[in-house]
Amino acid sequence: ANPNITKGTYLNPKQWDDAMKDPNVLVIDTRNSYEIDIGSFESAVDPRTRHFSEFPEYLERLAGEYDWSQRDQEQQQDDDEMQVQNCNGDGESNEMSRNEQQPIKKKAPPTAIAMFCTGGIRCEKATSYALQSNLFPQNLPIYHLEGGILSYLDDVAKRETQEEEEGGSSTFHGECFVFDKRVALTEGLEPSNKYISCHGCRGPMDRRLLDEVEDGATNYDAGNNADLEKKRKEYEQLLMGIRNLPPLTYDSNSQRWYVPGLTCPRCHDGTTRESFERFAQRKEQMEICAREGKSHFQDNGRK
Numbered sequence: 001a002n003p004n005i006t007k008g009t010y011l012n013p014k015q016w017d018d019a020m021k022d023p024n025v026l027v028i029d030t031r032n033s034y035e036i037d038i039g040s041f042e043s044a045v046d047p048r049t050r051h052f053s054e055f056p057e058y059l060e061r062l063a064g065e066y067d068w069s070q071r072d073q074e075q076q077q078d079d080d081e082m083q084v085q086n087c088n089g090d091g092e093s094n095e096m097s098r099n100e101q102q103p104i105k106k107k108a109p110p111t112a113i114a115m116f117c118t119g120g121i122r123c124e125k126a127t128s129y130a131l132q133s134n135l136f137p138q139n140l141p142i143y144h145l146e147g148g149i150l151s152y153l154d155d156v157a158k159r160e161t162q163e164e165e166e167g168g169s170s171t172f173h174g175e176c177f178v179f180d181k182r183v184a185l186t187e188g189l190e191p192s193n194k195y196i197s198c199h200g201c202r203g204p205m206d207r208r209l210l211d212e213v214e215d216g217a218t219n220y221d222a223g224n225n226a227d228l229e230k231k232r233k234e235y236e237q238l239l240m241g242i243r244n245l246p247p248l249t250y251d252s253n254s255q256r257w258y259v260p261g262l263t264c265p266r267c268h269d270g271t272t273r274e275s276f277e278r279f280a281q282r283k284e285q286m287e288i289c290a291r292e293g294k295s296h297f298q299d300n301g302r303k
Helices: 013-020 052-063 068-072 091-101 121-134 148-160 206-212 228-238 273-291
Strands: 009-011 027-028 040-041 113-118 142-145 172-174 196-197 204-206 249-251 257-259
Touching: 009 013, 009 204, 013 027, 013 113, 013 142, 013 148, 052 121, 091 142, 113 121, 113 148, 121 142, 148 172, 204 206, 206 249, 228 257, 228 273
Parallel strands: 009 142, 027 113, 113 142
Antiparallel strands: 040 172, 196 204, 249 257
């Protein structure tokens, strides 16, 4: 995809809100799942991608879900009236034949597609790919949010301060993850008070997960859950002998384990012992820098 050749049509924040009111517009969040988990627009579709490189494959699957031939029809054909060829035999054989010959039912297509991302870069590439790949009809409008979520959050905060502006409430719910020390932003581009950066995956982590540990509330009660207890023992075996390691902690909200300051419930399960050792060393270095009033080099950037 090359945005310099072709890309979707820009919508400013106000135009975006107007488009969001149309239930026939398919709104797609082009970001990764860990970003979407903490905030997105109303009715936006989550592609459940881990990396942006997976997005083209998602679009290919998406395009196959719709019956694009319906776009030029004045009325959608009723699928319940679809004719199937009957075979000779008893009623049971006829029913079997109908089940075997019933085409896969596809959805009525949207009247337009609108994509968005954090700052407007990824959605430019996404709309460019959608247009150049010929996955969708050429006459299907494809839009993207100009300036991304960040521009929208800045604009909607200004709109809400104007008394003459009606219906200025945000259609974005939650917070917007950013790839720097601020971690997440709210309306007016104010830094988040809710999220911090996971030292393992560098994604957003709810601050309460550390606060609960400091308060001694780990919310762990295996009870009669043998699988939960088995998982705990497996993790403890994996972590045995690693120096400067915080205690293994259970998050009752996500029903997952994590190590405070090293991993979060999202990334803990896929973390290897080698990574745990590296994370523990990094944590120790950062604590030393903090005591000495120095800045750790990883405070200046993100993976």
